[in-house]
Amino acid sequence: MFMQTTPITTARASRPLGEIEFCAWVAQAVPGDRLEYHRGFLVLDTFPAISHLPDAQRVELAKLGSRAFWAAEQGLVHLVQKRLETDRFAYIAVARPKPKAATASLSALLLDAQAA
Numbered sequence: 001m002f003m004q005t006t007p008i009t010t011a012r013a014s015r016p017l018g019e020i021e022f023c024a025w026v027a028q029a030v031p032g033d034r035l036e037y038h039r040g041f042l043v044l045d046t047f048p049a050i051s052h053l054p055d056a057q058r059v060e061l062a063k064l065g066s067r068a069f070w071a072a073e074q075g076l077v078h079l080v081q082k083r084l085e086t087d088r089f090a091y092i093a094v095a096r097p098k099p100k101a102a103t104a105s106l107s108a109l110l111l112d113a114q115a116a
Contacts, residue, residue: 019063022093026071029095037068038091039084068093075099 017037025035038061044050046062053061068091071077077093084090 016057016061017064018060019067022064022067022071026076026093026095029077031095031097033095035093035095036090037064037093039088041087041089042091044087065091 017035022035022037025033029035038045042061042065045053046058046065048055048058051058068077068079071093072079075096076098077095080092080094082090082092
């Protein structure tokens with residue numbers, strides 16, 4: 001029997017990705033889809049005293065990082081990093097199969113998380 005494999009491709013945003021765009025991707029992603037949601041050094045890029053990003057972009061990146069971690073905790077994605085060079089990484093979310101026990105939509109989960 002011949003087994004076909006699909007090459008793994010990673011979508012990379014052409015501009016900085018926001019929390020809402022990340023959530024939209026998670027909602028429509030199929031297992032194995034990959035999204036590079038940041039390039040740099042996330043913890044330093046979100047730290048006010050060190051980051052070279054404008055305040056609004058730094059705050060949005062912090063929200064994105066928190067939402068990516070939340071999605072991983074919910075079992076929606078795996079989070080991986082790929083070292084590009086010293087102190088520079090590609091941050092990648094890999095879509096997981098949607099939890100079978102979950103009856104709530106991603107929107108409902110987000111609303112619950114924001115209310116908490």
